[in-house]
Amino acid sequence: xxxxxxxxxxxxxxxxxxxxxxxxxxxxxxxxxxxxxxxxxxxxxxxxxxxxxxxxxxxxxxxxxxxxxxxxxxxxxxxxxxxxxxxxxxxxxxxxxxxxxxxxxxxxxxxxxxxxxxxxxxxxxxxxxxxxxxxxxxxxxxxxxxxxxxxxxxxxxxxxxxxxxxxxxxxxxxxxxxxxxxxxxxxxxxxxxxxxxxxxxxxxxxxxxxxxxxxxxx
Numbered sequence: 001x002x003x004x005x006x007x008x009x010x011x012x013x014x015x016x017x018x019x020x021x022x023x024x025x026x027x028x029x030x031x032x033x034x035x036x037x038x039x040x041x042x043x044x045x046x047x048x049x050x051x052x053x054x055x056x057x058x059x060x061x062x063x064x065x066x067x068x069x070x071x072x073x074x075x076x077x078x079x080x081x082x083x084x085x086x087x088x089x090x091x092x093x094x095x096x097x098x099x100x101x102x103x104x105x106x107x108x109x110x111x112x113x114x115x116x117x118x119x120x121x122x123x124x125x126x127x128x129x130x131x132x133x134x135x136x137x138x139x140x141x142x143x144x145x146x147x148x149x150x151x152x153x154x155x156x157x158x159x160x161x162x163x164x165x166x167x168x169x170x171x172x173x174x175x176x177x178x179x180x181x182x183x184x185x186x187x188x189x190x191x192x193x194x195x196x197x198x199x200x201x202x203x204x205x206x207x208x209x210x211x212x213x214x215x216x217x218x
Contacts, residue, residue, distance in 0.1 A: 011211050018209045057081050083109060126156060151185075154178055 017037055024034025060074035087105035129152045136145045154177055207213045 015209055015211055018205070022209070053081065080113075083113075129156060151181055154181060 020030060021034050021037050024030040024037075057078060060077050062068075063071040063074045064078075087103070087109045090103050090105040133149050133152055136149060139145065154174070204213070
């Protein structure tokens with residue numbers, strides 16, 4: 001097996017930085033070093049995001065020029081990209097208060113465009129549930145299908161209980177049941193997913209610290 005010097009150096013640097021950053025949470029003397037390493041990492045991540053955004057704009061610009069399939073969506077992406085850049089640049093104008101994410105232009109962009117779009121997508125959830133339930137009815141019944149359909153029906157009934165002309169007691173019961181579904185089983189499932197993600201991150205981090213995986217050396 002041929003070992004290249006460059007891979008050894010990259011692996012040593014990556015493992016050393018990871019160990020110092022990890023020990024900085026437990027050793028007070030290493031906390032300034034940890035903070036500096038995290039600052040460098042944040043700067044590199046910001047540069048990587050900027051390069052990725054510029055590459056995305058370049059790809060969509062090429063799609064527009066070549067009229068590749070789906071190029072009709074590219075102008076909207078470029079328009080949103082330029083609007084986000086302009087909103088961040090407003091913070092550098094004289095007399096403006098707030099940073100790139102807190103000035104009035106950024107707040108307007110997020111509240112009136114991203115917020116409105118998110119609300120519209122959330123409003124479509126009811127129609128998506130109804131369509132998914134219709135598709136499931138065309139398949140042989142299984143336990144998971146029955147559980148999904150029952151949860152979807154209860155959730156929709158809880159949302160529409162005030163418009164269904166039901167007695168107040170029945171409407172309140174549906175609302176309480178829908179609230180319980182969204183706050184107990186749904187939250188438990190979300191926390192389980194977060195725990196799984198956290199364990200996966202820990203396992204990946206340990207493999208990188210032990211040099212079992214070396215993506216930086218390829």
